[in-house]
Amino acid sequence: MTPHRIFATSFASVYPLYVRKAERKGRGKDEVDQVICWLTGYDAVGLEKAIADEVDLETFFAEAPRYHPNASLITGVICGHRVEEIEDPLMRRIRAMDKLVDEVAKGRRMTSILRGDDSGARRSAPTRPA
Structure with a gap:
């Protein structure tokens, strides 16, 4: 079977x-970066390098x-x-990334998009009592 294009x-x-x-x-670029980094483990530098090197999606996930x-x-x-029924692991990862970006665009809360994992959610500065 030929790999998907x-x-x-x-x-x-x-x-x-x-x-x-x-x-x-x-929504913003920073939110897109946040969900992609959460999913893949890339940091901002790694993400920019993958873009600059024009790696294909197979290499990006590998x-x-x-x-x-x-x-x-x-x-x-x-x-x-x-997404959960896609058998090919690489295709599932690509579609999972699509789904996360789609959820960002739909305005969902970041904690919901990150599946309850607050470690990737940006925290706002604590407010001080007046």
Whole structure:
């Protein structure tokens, strides 16, 4: 069976589409970066390097520092397929990333998007009593 053509698509070509989708809905690039980094374990430098090196999606996920253990909690329909029912592990990871970005664009709370894992959620500064 021939590998799906999305595997050879560069991360650098889909990344701006993710950002544009989020920005159209009033969300920001930083939120897109946050969910991608949460999912893959990349830091900001690693993410920028993957974009600059124009790695394909297969390489992007193969070289990911740490695929988040809560990624298995990502469920729902994206591109007409249920994420949790996709058999190919790479395709499931790609669609899980799509799903997270979709949830950012839909305005969901970050703790919900990150499947209850607060470690990736940005914390606001504590307020001081007046």
